[in-house]
Amino acid sequence: MAPDHIMLGALxxxxxxxxxxxxxxxxxxxxxxxxxxxxxxxVLLSNVYSSSGRWKEAAQVRAEMKESGTPKEPGWNNIGHP
Structure with a gap:
């Protein structure tokens, strides 16, 4: 079975x-x-670079995300909400 985008995202x-x-x-x-x-x-790739101390590459990935028109989804949680 070939991996789908969910499996690859988990990886x-x-x-x-x-x-x-x-x-x-x-x-x-x-x-x-x-x-x-x-x-x-x-975001994950940018964080992988940041964790490795490769700040230039992390910023480059964020710039590519912006250039591609991919919006960052805002974070949220439902702690305290029924």
Missing amino acids: LSACKIHGNLELGERVAEILVNCGDADSGTY
Whole structure:
């Protein structure tokens, strides 16, 4: 079974948690090339770079997100709400 964008997003998230920059870059590239990249893809990749101290690349990813017209979804939670 070929991975879908949900599986790849989970893998990208794991790359951030475990600091696997190389695999994170490859997964994000696949998502972008397939047209399945969303704001989470760009934010996670940016965070992978930031966690590795690669601030220039992190800023570059955020700029690419803006240029592609991909809006960042605002964060929210429902703690304290029924």
